[in-house]
Amino acid sequence: VIIFARMAIIVHYVARKDTSSDIKCLSSFILSMMRAVTSAIGVILPLKRYSAKLQIFLFSRRKENVWLDEDDFSDISSIQAEDCVQIDDVWNVLKNQYLLYGGGNTLGVVDGDFGLRPVLSSPLIAALREKLPYALSNDRFWMKYSLLRDGASISSLYQQVGGSMYTIIAIESSDGYIFGSFTTQPWRMNPGYFGNRNSFLWRMVQSRHTPCTSLTEQAALESDIDIFPATGKNECFQFCSKDKLAVGGGKRIHVDRYGTKKLKNKFNGDDSLGLCIDRTLMIGTSTPCSTYMNPCLAGESSKDGSFAIANIEVWALTPCKTIGEAEQMESFTRM
Known part of the structure; x- marks a missing residue:
């Protein structure tokens, strides 16, 4: 996860000078790989609670179309939305996690x-x-x-x-x-x-x-x-x-x-x-x-x-x- 985070930071600095769609696609790919890695961590290691929080954070960054700074990775728990989170917003994130990222290995839950x-x-x-x-x-x-x-x-x-x-x-x-x-x-x-x-x-x-x-x-x-x-x-x-x-x-x-x-x-x-x-x-x-x-x-x-x-x-x-x-x-x- 740390390796992918550092890669995202490097791409971010490059993107400040080069705003091409290729750079943005590369950044999105790296974030997707980070989500996949944290999902694997949640299955094979006793870090499931942290993994769930990290996946929610990563998806929220993508949803808000925020380019990540290095400080964003120093303390994930300190990052907050501008406004108070509404329960429906939270469930939109959880819906994505269920349907796209395995949802903690669930069956019987459809869109x-x-x-x-x-x-x-x-x-x-x-x-x-x-x-x-x-x-x-x-x-x-x-x-x-x-x-x-x-x-x-x-x-x-x-x-x-x-x-x-x-x-x-x-x-x-x-x-x-x-x-x-x-x-x-x-x-x-x-x-x-x-x-x-x-x-x-x-x-x-x-x-x-x-x-x-x-x-x-x-x-x-x-x-x-x-x-x-x-x-x-x-x-x-x-x-x-x-x-x-x-x-x-x-x-x-x-x-x-x-x-x-x-x-x-x-x-x-x-x-x-x-x-x-x-x-x-x-x-x-x-x-x-x-x-x-x-x-x-x-x-x-x-x-x-x-x-x-x-x-x-x-x-x-x-x-x-x-x-x-x-x-x-x-x-x-x-x-």
Whole structure:
């Protein structure tokens, strides 16, 4: 990357005297090669978060048609847009990264889906990938279900994700909080809990509505996540019925500065569910549970742990390169 950066600087100084289209084409080629190298870094080295930020920065420079100075490469994180970054501008960049630069090895996301703004952005995928079991860390993220794309039907959700062993649920609340789960057994109707302790709950630390002044700042926001692994205190990992889908359970043992509080609501009665989604897919709840010892994932201001769902996605993890190959592999696992 440094070598290509230096090459871009040299071409820039030449371009000050020679404004021919050949020089500009050469500069564009060098920047494209830099993007390709940083994409490779994101796959083969544990630098995925930095790689995602660098790719967003590089694309923003190309989008704005800015000729780079040497100082631009001294501290990438210090470069900001002239105005406050709007979320739609950020998603235009993320759309380009998904469709042209691999999108963190994603399947099932097409051009039309970006009018819906997927919950999982490229920096967020890179951050989650670092927390997965090593055997899955290079798998592709396959969008199996999206509420905005496929409609609010829990039966449709079950039908589309039922054959997937490893899945990530990603929820965006109406307040802009992003959170979800990673689970390790196919979702299926069951009278009791199932799954195993390789699962976890996760959340983005700050709301996506947090103002950002640059694309790199937005990438940093999307990359900052908390992980809540299984504690081993119980085996309440996954629950699936016609009325709700839940991850984590057990009696509430969370203690705050006001003492232990026991939460009752229409979703879970006396029990505490780490993450619960109502059959309407419009509302849910998140409360501290002994399975993962998590806080409320939907933000501090959430009353009784409840939240309104703006969008929900379920992503499967697959080693396959195409959807056709992935579907064929899942057909064998269902037998």
